Amino acid sequence: MSKQALQYLSENREHLLDRLHTFLSIPSVSTDSVHKKDIKAAADYLESYLNEIGFDRSEQQDTGGHPLVYAEYNQAGPDAPTVLFYGHYDVQPVDPIEQWKSDPFKPENRNGRLYARGSSDDKGQVFMHLAVFEAYMKTEGKLPINVKVCIEGEEEIGSENLYKVLHDKKEQFDADFAVISDSGMVAENQPTILYGLKGFTGIEINVTGPDHDLHSGMYGGAVRNPIMALNHILASMKNEDEVVTVQGFYDSVEPLSENERELIKNVQGENYEESTGVRQTVSEKGYSAKEHTMARPTFEINGMYGGYQGEGTKTIIPSTATAKITCRLVPGQEPQHIQELLEDHVYQAAPSGVTVDVKKEKLSAKAYKVEPNHSLIKKAAESYTKAFGKETVYVRMGGSIPVVEWIEDIYNMPIILLGFGTPDDRLHSPNESFPLDSFDKGMETLVHYWENVK
Amino acid sequence: MSKQALQYLSENREHLLDRLHTFLSIPSVSTDSVHKKDIKAAADYLESYLNEIGFDRSEQQDTGGHPLVYAEYNQAGPDAPTVLFYGHYDVQPVDPIEQWKSDPFKPENRNGRLYARGSSDDKGQVFMHLAVFEAYMKTEGKLPINVKVCIEGEEEIGSENLYKVLHDKKEQFDADFAVISDSGMVAENQPTILYGLKGFTGIEINVTGPDHDLHSGMYGGAVRNPIMALNHILASMKNEDEVVTVQGFYDSVEPLSENERELIKNVQGENYEESTGVRQTVSEKGYSAKEHTMARPTFEINGMYGGYQGEGTKTIIPSTATAKITCRLVPGQEPQHIQELLEDHVYQAAPSGVTVDVKKEKLSAKAYKVEPNHSLIKKAAESYTKAFGKETVYVRMGGSIPVVEWIEDIYNMPIILLGFGTPDDRLHSPNESFPLDSFDKGMETLVHYWENVK
Structure with a gap:
């Protein structure tokens, strides 16, 4: 029952934010070998959190580079779908550090936003999934779906080892569909379905x-x-x-x-003059x-x-x-x-x-698109709308997310991009942040989604 | 009588080459302030040489930068033409010095060439004119033409002050025509009239x-x-x-x-594949x-x-x-x-x-051209042919020589480019040299020319 899980999230908001603060405090910068211990600490954090939630299996797997956190939950029953959840626990460097208004690794709430490196990309969004799993386990003692968790530590350095791992462990990662929360909405509080990438x-x-x-x-x-x-x-x-x-x-x-x-046409257009300086598109x-x-x-x-x-x-x-x-x-x-x-x-x-x-050029990727009227997409849109109280818009993006192409290429499964970031999150820049409102409504969206697809 | 002058040049060849060695030994690099004294020494050398030859007036004139050596000879009589002779006594830097086979400022004769910085550009060619004047004075006691000498010390740094000097001292430099020997022939021993510049x-x-x-x-x-x-x-x-x-x-x-x-059509074409590497023009x-x-x-x-x-x-x-x-x-x-x-x-x-x-761009220049059948050009061609024993070819060049445009612009006088360099002289590069054969035949050309135009 989604009600109980939602109630848990609401009643334990402070507790969950505290846990998130702990996670964000670990400077898991993947590009700098100085942070190798911190990378390990972040993986440890996830492994033990997943264990604590009650996943059947939670472990760190060797990739040749930074460890990949893998976990499985198989108790939802044979009729429930199996979801592959992908995210990453590594973050971008913080330079130029002097431009940060608060310590990037001492999370701070200001004006309704949580400021910290990784708050949006992607530790914050990964955490939302784990918190939702925690809520289900604490209230109902089980998850509505079977889950395979794949959280890597090398996304910000090009996911150097991920393709090989996904390719070599086909059985391990195979699922009915994949969910990734490492993207954003077209505007704050504007639920957005990203159904295609170039x-x-x-x-x-x-x-x-x-x-x-x-x-x-x-x-x-x-x-x-x-x-x-x-x-x-x-x-x-x-x-x-x-x-x-x-x-x-x-x-x-x-x-x-x-x-x-x-x-x-329904997507509100960007103000190009403001964001790029061009007077004419x-x-x-x-x-x-x-x-x-x-x-x-x-x-x-x-x-x-x-x-x-x-x-x-x-x-x-x-x-x-x-x-x-x-x-x-x-x-x-x-x-x-x-x-x-x-x-x-x-x-x-x-x-x-x-x-x-x-x-x-060696690196290339195929475009990715799910039919916007695919049932998994429609259900995602309904969940967004229910949580945010606003009609969901559908967009395709000009950018590419390599992991999406790889999962598509190797597993040929539908991939649902449930992003909760906003255009003001300043990913990869000083003063990265994430709206607390997105945190709450995002988790609510996830609860609705699991109920919808179970 | 040209015979006597030519005889003098032949009999005094060693003496003249010694004098040239002295001139070339002065490291008059205009771009480097370390060589300021050497610049002065080169100007002193010219001033006293012109004095010694018997010019009525020989002096160094202030330009705001390196001094300009000016001299006049007015004893050829009112019927003889007045020639403005332009050259430069400054040279390019010698870097990379380690690529020189002999000291750039210790002139050395090897395989029929005189190796030294400035041997071709332009001290060697300036010296040929002075040696010819010396020959006339020593043998006939007078020059066949009236001469105004203008030898600057800033050509290799863009003749920064020359335009102003030429412009401000119009009367001083005015003449019937100008002669410049700061260019080359299309091939060694191929007398060449350069009658146009772009x-x-x-x-x-x-x-x-x-x-x-x-x-x-x-x-x-x-x-x-x-x-x-x-x-x-x-x-x-x-x-x-x-x-x-x-x-x-x-x-x-x-x-x-x-x-x-x-x-x-009569000019032998360059082997472009050899000089540029292109297989097709x-x-x-x-x-x-x-x-x-x-x-x-x-x-x-x-x-x-x-x-x-x-x-x-x-x-x-x-x-x-x-x-x-x-x-x-x-x-x-x-x-x-x-x-x-x-x-x-x-x-x-x-x-x-x-x-x-x-x-x-601020710097620009008009093209320059003398009609190839202008009498001063025809006489130059005859003089070349007589000295080199070979038909003279006529060429126009794609490059520009700023002083040519300035003299044209300010004085509107014909400018005759009597160049004796060869394509192998390595101007501005290590191991600059000048063929001794060109030295002899070039001076002979000048004698014939003065006889032709007097």
């Missing part, structure tokens, strides 16, 4: 002309300028209407349905900025360089020019295939007199 | 998009990428046929005459590489940068992108006008969603 792929283009920088007076007119050659190549890949002109790029893109356009012809960022593929030059970069002039024809490109992909686009299309285009567009070399 | 002008383009680098997942699709915007602008300025597509760019370019195309449609480098304007991107330049990927939309552009100009093209055409084009080509700013 994939990505990238290439680097190197153009070589002469074997050293040349005097532009002596050789201008005889030698192709590699920077200009690269300009011609790149300008042929996306036009001024923001349409990618690489042949086949859009071929397998699923068209945006009227239903999705409607869902996107520019997006693919035929699509709004919201539609393009959420649901259409993109092509970006992330960096470009060649020749002289100092003050004033240096009259040279440079020897080389380089551009780094990444594309954000949508469902249907195969990263390796898109890389090949980009590569083919570059070689075909290369003008004479220069040598063009394309390097394919 | 001018130049430049702009810098800055494109600003968002006010900070953005996450390409969150904002890709909403914000114009400044690097791509710059690519579209630049690709619209020159096409793949190497034709500049900026409106009006070629409007006032003098067409290349059949006569000039013939002159250019690329030049303006309708023109050969020789024609384009010598006699057609060019447009080069000297440098371009924006966004991430490190290893691997960084998935950002950069905040800014910059390109540095210079054009080499031909006679008829007004640098300021061309700058304006470039600027107008850039602003018109700028796509929406970014701010584009054009900075006009």
